[in-house]
Amino acid sequence: MPRNFFLDFITLILSRRYLIWELIKREVAAQYIGSRLGFIWTIINPLVLILIFWFVFGFGLKAKPLNDIPFVIWLTAGMAAWFNFSEIWSRATTIVVANPHLVKKVRFPTSILPVVTVGAALVSHVVFLGLLIILLWSYQVPLTFWVIQALYYYLAMVVLVLGLSWLTASVNVFFRDTGQIVQLLLQIGFWGTPIFWDINIMPPIVQTVLKINPIYYIVQGYRDSFIYGIPFWQDWRWGLYFWSVTALILLAGALVFRRLRPHFADVL
Amino acid sequence: MGSDRAILLKGIEKSYKLYQSPMSRFKEALHPRKKKYCEDFYALKGIDLDIPRGETWGIIGLNGSGKSTLLKIICGVIQADCGSLQVNGRIAALLELGSGFNPEYTGRQNVFFSGALADIGRAEMEERFPEIEAFAEIGDFIDQPVKSYSSGMLMRLAFAVAVHVSPDILVVDEALAVGDARFQHKCMKKIKSFKGHSTMLLVTHDMNAVLTLCDQAVWLHEGSMVEIGNPKKIVDRYTQAFYEGGPPELPPDLPSEPLSESMPDNSLPEKVSDSEDDSSAVQPPLPLLENDTTIKVEDGATTYGAGEVKISKVAFFSHERGPVDAVYGGEAVSVHIWLEALKEIKDPVVGFLVKNKLGLEIFGFNSITLQTEFPPLRAGDCSLVKFEFIWPMIASDNYAITIAIADGDMEQCTMHHMVQDVMMVEVLRTQEYQIGLVSAEKVGVDIKLLDSGAAY
Structure with missing residues (x-):
């Protein structure tokens, strides 16, 4: 049963790529509709954020470099992964509810909506990564070919967030509180995941507990790819753990979404 | 798509579950042993339809008889609880006009987006766009956000899009009753041009539309099909039942006349000997x-x-x-x-x-x-x-x-x-030629030469 769901889903994405593309364009444009600077905001927001990091941690707090890597670079690499994840998850949770006309009035494959969110969020993600690379270059941190590995971690994050989004987006149709709960979880996740702080300051037992959070795998993976050049198979046990958890979430998400989807038009 | 059949429905049922709260609906959807948390309200109770390619069918019935639900199921917007549904070909639906439109976007953007929804690529839409624009007749508004449209303009554009995506099956839900007379006429003409090669399904309260457009009429009542058949016959029975306050209990192959005491003769007798209920009044003092x-x-x-x-x-x-x-x-x-x-x-x-x-x-x-x-x-x-x-x-x-x-x-x-x-x-016939259903009376004509074209 779920196998068919995934197979259908993949053929759906391929056959309706034009529709998905159009929806992504709408989604991206919708964020800036009516604003003067429009797309430039996509660059301004992360730029200002990174400038604040640089100022606060570089000048204000004089944060110590971690393994000879300036803190601001280390922070930005982890932040890039986290921001993309949190943007997709929080948006995708409300995406079904936000498009009642598509759900109720026309024949429309709702399961692609989270994919649209992923696509739309890619724009700001690419900008963020571009700023990260500029930062690396300005601090003269050598960029290795391990950067390509970030693609693997990105895809891993997409699979995880798709499962989560199917789950929360469909439940949110019934309980609008879900959106708030997701926001709350993201708040906790932001501080609970070693993004602003180094996991190595914790005792080993706590470190293990912290690694249970699958997002840590992604955040650390981005740092490994952009800064340290560590291959993803070096810590294969945690990789295996991540994929097991992700597969479970994906399965649960698909199952719940499939069960609840026929009711969307009736409840919205 | 070699089939001669456009739509086949078998035993379609749809019940709306009346839940105490969204919570019970949620619990039921996820319950491992499918425990029930609701009371069922049947919107459709076992509908069978077999619509051949190229025919126009009308669906009539009172409000709440399940007409729109049926259309939505055929279009795939909502799902039936049970029964099988087979649709051959691309469907364009006029369920609620302009419903797929995003008010923030311009008419042009919405047209292309509607194309994407109907699985029509950009290049193909590009080709059809001039026709759509011309049909909608909204002028420069095509590049204005849809939110600035009047409802008439929105409707015109939506209609133009729906009929220009060259649907194999066109589904129209009471959309015919809007717009000014001239545009209505234009829509009717367009719809008539579909007759024959596209399959059409109309839901309407306009009996004249059913009579003039449809090959077959379907009468729904409280989610059940009362009768299918020749539009004239169905419309007659339907209006008849309307006056009586409901359709007959039985499928009305029988004369739907519970009160008729005399023989159920279908033909109107020219002159019949008095039957027993006539006898009391057989000699009204008005033989003049x-x-x-x-x-x-x-x-x-x-x-x-x-x-x-x-x-x-x-x-x-x-x-x-x-x-x-x-x-x-x-x-x-x-x-x-x-x-x-x-x-x-x-x-x-x-x-x-x-x-x-x-x-x-x-x-x-x-x-x-x-x-x-x-x-x-x-x-x-x-x-x-x-x-x-x-x-x-x-x-x-x-x-x-x-x-x-x-x-x-x-x-x-x-x-x-x-x-x-x-x-x-x-x-x-009193005139050799007559135009239209009604002739004007006392028509005067006066033709005067105002300026001669001849130069002399």
Whole structure:
């Protein structure tokens, strides 16, 4: 049963790529509709954020470099992964509810909506990564070919967030509180995941507990790819753990979404 | 798509579950053993339809009879609980006009997006766009956000898009009733151009649309199919049931006339010997105008009503030529209607209606529209009602006359006896050419040369 769901889903994405593309364009444009600077905001927001990091941690707090890597670079690499994840998850949770006309009035494959969110969020993600690379270059941190590995971690994050989004987006149709709960979880996740702080300051037992959070795998993976050049198979046990958890979430998400989807038009 | 069938529905059922709260709906959807948390309200109870390619079908029924639900299921917007659905070809739906539009985007963007929704690529849409733009006639507004459109403009654009995505199946839900007369006419023309090669499904309350457009009519009532068949027949039965306050309990292959005591004869008898319920009134003291062409009314499939007062006879005269069944437009005529009251009728209303072959109502009147005092009838009373009028200038054709007697007023009344198509009247040709259903009278023409084109 779920196998068919995934197979259908993949053929759906391929056959309706034009529709998905159009929806992504709408989604991206919708964020800036009516604003003067429009797309430039996509660059301004992360730029200002990174400038604040640089100022606060570089000048204000004089944060110590971690393994000879300036803190601001280390922070930005982890932040890039986290921001993309949190943007997709929080948006995708409300995406079904936000498009009642598509759900109720026309024949429309709702399961692609989270994919649209992923696509739309890619724009700001690419900008963020571009700023990260500029930062690396300005601090003269050598960029290795391990950067390509970030693609693997990105895809891993997409699979995880798709499962989560199917789950929360469909439940949110019934309980609008879900959106708030997701926001709350993201708040906790932001501080609970070693993004602003180094996991190595914790005792080993706590470190293990912290690694249970699958997002840590992604955040650390981005740092490994952009800064340290560590291959993803070096810590294969945690990789295996991540994929097991992700597969479970994906399965649960698909199952719940499939069960609840026929009711969307009736409840919205 | 080699199939000759456009849509096949088998045993489609849809129930809306009435839940105490969204919580119970949620629990039920996820319950491992499918425990029920609701009460079912059946919107559709086992619908079977088999629509051949290229036909136009109309769906009629009262509000809440499940028409729109059925269309939504066919379009795939909502899912049936059980039953099988097979749709061959691309569907374009006019469920709610402009519903797929995003108000923030321009008309142009929405047109292309609608194309994407219908799985039509950019290049193909690019090709069709000029046609859509021309049909919608919204001018420069095409590049304005849709939110700035008037509802008429929105509707025009939505309609233009839906009919230009070259659907194999066009589904129209009461969309015909909007827009100004000229655009409505244009839509009708467009829809008619689909007839034959696209399959069409219309849901409407406009019986004339059903009569003029559809090959078959489907009558739904409270989620069940009452009858499928020839539009004229179905519309007649439907309007009949409407006056009676509901459809017959049984599928109405039988004459749907629970109150008819006499034999269920389908044909209108020319002249029949008095049956037992006629006998009480066999000698009304009004034989003056009665003659061979007077039609005695027998109860049958074309009559219905509560029957507390009955129409016993009807006659039709030309003032100059006597009893006739063919008239000229402009001729002075009268209709005589004999009534017999079996019980007391407080506010009797007698009506007269002329319909054309398609069942389109051409003209009519009743004692209320004519502002006539009609004294109450006592049980046993027999009356004669005479209507005198000039036959209007309508197209030469055959017309059917329907006579009815009711108790009440225009807002609320009990139909006591309606005799559909009690007689046929042929309207004779007075002009060689006639344009349209009705001719104008006393038309003057004056042609003057204002400026001669010749230079001298």
